[in-house]
Amino acid sequence: SRITFGYYLLTTLTAVLIGVAIVNIIRPGKYSSTAGVDCHKEGGKGIVDHPQHEQSALESILQILEQAFPSNLVGAAASMNVLGVVSFSMFFGFVLSGAGEDGRAIIDLIDRLNRIVTRMVEIVLKLTPVGVCSLIAASIADACDIAEMAKAIALYMVTVIVGLSIQGLAVLPCLYWITTRKSPLVVLRGFTAAFVTAFGTDSSSATLPVTLRCATGTLGLQESIANFVLPLGATINMNGTALYEALTVIFIAQRHNVTVDMGQTFIIVITGTMAAVGAAAIPSAGLVTMLMVLQAVGLSEFASDIALVITVDWLLDRIRTVVNVEGDAFGVALVDHMATTPD
Numbered sequence: 604s605r606i607t608f609g610y611y612l613l614t615t616l617t618a619v620l621i622g623v624a625i626v627n628i629i630r631p632g633k634y635s636s637t638a639g640v641d642c643h644k645e646g647g648k649g650i651v652d653h654p655q656h657e658q659s660a661l662e663s664i665l666q667i668l669e670q671a672f673p674s675n676l677v678g679a680a681a682s683m684n685v686l687g688v689v690s691f692s693m694f695f696g697f698v699l700s701g702a703g704e705d706g707r708a709i710i711d712l713i714d715r716l717n718r719i720v721t722r723m724v725e726i727v728l729k730l731t732p733v734g735v736c737s738l739i740a741a742s743i744a745d746a747c748d749i750a751e752m753a754k755a756i757a758l759y760m761v762t763v764i765v766g767l768s769i770q771g772l773a774v775l776p777c778l779y780w781i782t783t784r785k786s787p788l789v790v791l792r793g794f795t796a797a798f799v800t801a802f803g804t805d806s807s808s809a810t811l812p813v814t815l816r817c818a819t820g821t822l823g824l825q826e827s828i829a830n831f832v833l834p835l836g837a838t839i840n841m842n843g844t845a846l847y848e849a850l851t852v853i854f855i856a857q858r859h860n861v862t863v864d865m866g867q868t869f870i871i872v873i874t875g876t877m878a879a880v881g882a883a884a885i886p887s888a889g890l891v892t893m894l895m896v897l898q899a900v901g902l903s904e905f906a907s908d909i910a911l912v913i914t915v916d917w918l919l920d921r922i923r924t925v926v927n928v929e930g931d932a933f934g935v936a937l938v939d940h941m942a943t944t945p946d
Contacts, residue, residue, distance in 0.1 A: 611840040618842040622850035625766040631758035632857020771926045779933045783940045793822040794932040801928040807837040824939040836931035843923025845879035855908045874899040
């Protein structure tokens, strides 16, 4: 279990760092016409600056801790302090899991509330096409040059795909080879069916039965290890999602001429990792947890930009789901090697 959790943490952090690096190298947000330009001032030449306080690493850590442990839970929810709500929920769930029969009534109540909220969300989702189209229309209306906006979105897609390719075709195979001295091509060929299913279903959870079959049937890995590593990985190991969230938040900042300093970058790395771990293994779940990262770095006012991302997320989400499943595949192969190889 230590190897599994260590591997998942390492690959997720690596994915976040790759996302931060690649978006700062390519800088797709700078090609957007809304990147600091107000079309309604001086013929579209007015520059809108968003000055940011330069934070030290210590200030960033203290800010994260302050957000993670709010003094008032209701106030945290009202002020969109998602990090505080998530940390409380994790602590509450941890305590509740050890409460035995005393906690059974609370768990049943939460399950029923969850079903009710799920039905409410299903009703709201029926209005999603109208809501998304309205947000996109507002962004297009604010744009000085629609062609430039399209160019920025296209370059954003390229940036995401390049980052995911580095993680999936370089980092994960190299980490596996360095650790086991075995060819990563064997793992990639063995899990081909899982990758195809991941791209088609756009869900790590829906792909899990195929991933398990590839691990135990095609590659002959130990069933006990596969049954532990893969379901856990489908829940918390989101390499592609972690990279995507960090990259997208910085892209949104670039669109609005906001400078992301080292302190804010540190916050993005930490909260991006937490958000990826907390994201559900369902299509486009990363778009929801991305709000937590935006809020953590003080960019929640630009949350409407997520509507632009939604227009291309149908494709990008499938690619990052493949990377998520690939991370699980190399993880189970690595753990199986460690368990079967003598010290």
